Amino acid sequence: MILLLKKTLIIFCIIMPVNSSANEVHAAEPIIWQLWPDSPPGGHIELPPEYNKTKTSDKLVAGRPIIRLTNVTTPQLLIFKPNKKTDNGTALIIAPGGGTSILGYDLGGTEVAELFRSMGVTAIVLKYRVPGKAFNKDKKWLAAAQDGQRAVSLVRGRANELGVNPDKIGILGFSAGGIPVAYTTVIKERMYEPVDKYDKISFTANFAAPISAGGSPPETVLPKDTPPVFMIVAHDDKNRSLGIIETYKSLKKAGVSAELHIYESGGHVFGVRKTGLPLSNWPERMKEWMIRLKLL
Amino acid sequence: MIHLLKKTLIIFCITISVNSSANSPANEVHVAEPIIWQLWPDSPPGGHIDLPPEYDKTKVGDKLYGGLPVIRLTNITEPTLVIYKPNKEIDTGTAIIIAPGGGTSILAYDLEGTEVAQWFTSIGVTAIILKYRVPGKAFNKDKQWLSAAQDGQRAVSLVRGRASELGIKPDKIGIMGFSAGGISVAYTTVIKERMYEPVDKYDEISFSPNYAAPIYAGGSPPDTVLPKETPPVFMVVAHDDKNMSLGMVNTYISLKKSGVSAELHIYESGGHGFGVRKTGLPVANWPQRMKEWMVRLKLL
Numbered sequence: 271m272i273l274l275l276k277k278t279l280i281i282f283c284i285i286m287p288v289n290s291s292a293n294e295v296h297a298a299e300p301i302i303w304q305l306w307p308d309s310p311p312g313g314h315i316e317l318p319p320e321y322n323k324t325k326t327s328d329k330l331v332a333g334r335p336i337i338r339l340t341n342v343t344t345p346q347l348l349i350f351k352p353n354k355k356t357d358n359g360t361a362l363i364i365a366p367g368g369g370t371s372i373l374g375y376d377l378g379g380t381e382v383a384e385l386f387r388s389m390g391v392t393a394i395v396l397k398y399r400v401p402g403k404a405f406n407k408d409k410k411w412l413a414a415a416q417d418g419q420r421a422v423s424l425v426r427g428r429a430n431e432l433g434v435n436p437d438k439i440g441i442l443g444f445s446a447g448g449i450p451v452a453y454t455t456v457i458k459e460r461m462y463e464p465v466d467k468y469d470k471i472s473f474t475a476n477f478a479a480p481i482s483a484g485g486s487p488p489e490t491v492l493p494k495d496t497p498p499v500f501m502i503v504a505h506d507d508k509n510r511s512l513g514i515i516e517t518y519k520s521l522k523k524a525g526v527s528a529e530l531h532i533y534e535s536g537g538h539v540f541g542v543r544k545t546g547l548p549l550s551n552w553p554e555r556m557k558e559w560m561i562r563l564k565l566l
Numbered sequence: 567m568i569h570l571l572k573k574t575l576i577i578f579c580i581t582i583s584v585n586s587s588a589n590s591p592a593n594e595v596h597v598a599e600p601i602i603w604q605l606w607p608d609s610p611p612g613g614h615i616d617l618p619p620e621y622d623k624t625k626v627g628d629k630l631y632g633g634l635p636v637i638r639l640t641n642i643t644e645p646t647l648v649i650y651k652p653n654k655e656i657d658t659g660t661a662i663i664i665a666p667g668g669g670t671s672i673l674a675y676d677l678e679g680t681e682v683a684q685w686f687t688s689i690g691v692t693a694i695i696l697k698y699r700v701p702g703k704a705f706n707k708d709k710q711w712l713s714a715a716q717d718g719q720r721a722v723s724l725v726r727g728r729a730s731e732l733g734i735k736p737d738k739i740g741i742m743g744f745s746a747g748g749i750s751v752a753y754t755t756v757i758k759e760r761m762y763e764p765v766d767k768y769d770e771i772s773f774s775p776n777y778a779a780p781i782y783a784g785g786s787p788p789d790t791v792l793p794k795e796t797p798p799v800f801m802v803v804a805h806d807d808k809n810m811s812l813g814m815v816n817t818y819i820s821l822k823k824s825g826v827s828a829e830l831h832i833y834e835s836g837g838h839g840f841g842v843r844k845t846g847l848p849v850a851n852w853p854q855r856m857k858e859w860m861v862r863l864k865l866l
Contacts, residue, residue, distance in 0.1 A: 498834070515818060519812060529805060529834040548862055551858070555848070559834060
């Protein structure tokens with residue numbers, strides 16, 4: 271996969287100018303784990319090779335393009351370890367967004383991983399299967415949900431290999447990446463048949479951060495044992511803040527620890543890029559919150 | 567008033583031992599001499615009410631906030647504006663009226679007044695403490711909120727009407743209120759009816775502020791329809807402040823549905839009554855959030 275990604279990047283760099291800081295992100299070599307020992311649930315689906323759908327005419331974010339990966343049939347974890355000196359044993363699984371049709375792989379993946387890695391967190395990009403409808407025609411969210419649950423179980427089960435504290439495994443998702451977050455945070459039912467010993471291990475995250483994600487329907491009753499939740503959304507991101515605020519209300523009513531920042535502007539797609547808006551400092555809010563929760 | 571306040575502070579410092587380093591920034595606030603305006607030309611609406619002299623109710627043993635006591639002023643019968651100007655070099659022309667909290671029975675005068683004013687003057691804002699009438703029930707038995715509402719509306723009209731005297735822009739006047747100070751915010755921001763009979767030319771001037779910031783204030787009931795022309799609103803509340811966040815969330819939802827510009831920060835912890843004191847919690851950095859928001863709205 272890394273070869274393919276590198277090839278994609280090379281092509282990408284030929285087509286589009288990318289500034290050097292974006293390249294630095296890709297310079298750190300991740301550890302790569304296959305998510306499933308054999309085929310993912312539902313079996314292997316044959317699709318054309320994975321590729322970056324981005325075209326020169328696509329919208330830029332903070333002046334830069336986004337890698338839009340699709341035809342991801344073999345889900346993986348890309349694990350970025352922090353420097354030993356700063357490693358605090360906390361891990362964060364990062365689910366990029368992309369409407370279950372693509373993965374905003376750099377914007378909502380590797381760039382975010384680099385940022386959390388710099389805080390001493392083991393950052394794990396969840397490269398879940400897309401397009402979701404190719405795997406489950408009428409349940410395009412299912413592949414993301416299954417891959418998310420498997421990711422938490424696997425990371426917790428193999429925590430010692432990564433030097434990660436099994437009680438400090440969080441999950442963060444942008445937009446459609448909120449599906450893996452929801453299915454590992456508030457859903458208790460495993461969405462696939464266990465395939466090995468790791469599926470005996472809890473898939474519930476120890477902390478969760480849906481960012482620009484869809485919320486829950488009004489009056490949803492959430493479990494009291496839901497882990498602490500940190501949420502970011504922009505007021506001008508269509509009606510998304512109204513969805514996430516329902517999640518907030520449900521968390522509050524269930525007595526679950528929660529933090530929510532609704533920034534006046536920022537739109538839907540921002541990742542951790544510096545746009546000049548106050549919203550782009552949201553990682554600082556999350557860092558402060560993680561310190562408060564003794565995750566850092 | 568300033569004499570009384572100083573006297574109050576002296577008594578306060580004698581009665582309660584406060585460590586000197588923590589005390590010095592609070593003193594600095596009072597070193598800057600504010601301009602004081604009477605809010606009403608004669609008696610406030612409802613006429614003058616005779617009460618014992620204004621005093622600080624705080625006793626030794628009262629709860630500390632950020633490790634410090636709080637001045638709890640009561641028996642305020644003659645409401646005033648206490649105006650702190652920023653240094654000329656940094657003056658942005660923006661003003662903020664600050665309504666302290668205290669459940670309409672007292673004013674948390676330093677915690678949610680002078681200390682906040684000090685912070686705003688440091689970022690170039692003319693900071694105006696609204697010393698509204700308390701206890702509210704002494705002025706309107708069954709409407710303990712009314713004096714805070716009237717004084718708030720009058721404050722915006724008066725500050726806007728006399729803006730040139732203060733060197734401020736009449737279209738950059740905001741209001742913020744802590745807890746019960748949210749009454750003054752609500753009655754200037756979303757309420758369109760003036761709650762008193764006009765008394766002079768200043769009451770011909772709009773009492774709607776140009777921006778508003780209710781901080782750990784009560785929110786609106788669910789499904790409240792708010793006017794589309796409501797000015798931009800900035801809100802901060804702590805998740806662990808009883809059910810306060812659920813009220814603010816309702817206000818947020820109503821603002822969003824009306825298409826009004828809004829920002830809401832719900833911090834995981836902080837309780838009620840944190841003011842701008844440094845407690846070590848992330849919520850204590852909320853003034854930075856407000857500053858960023860004001861920069862974004864070109865208020866700074």
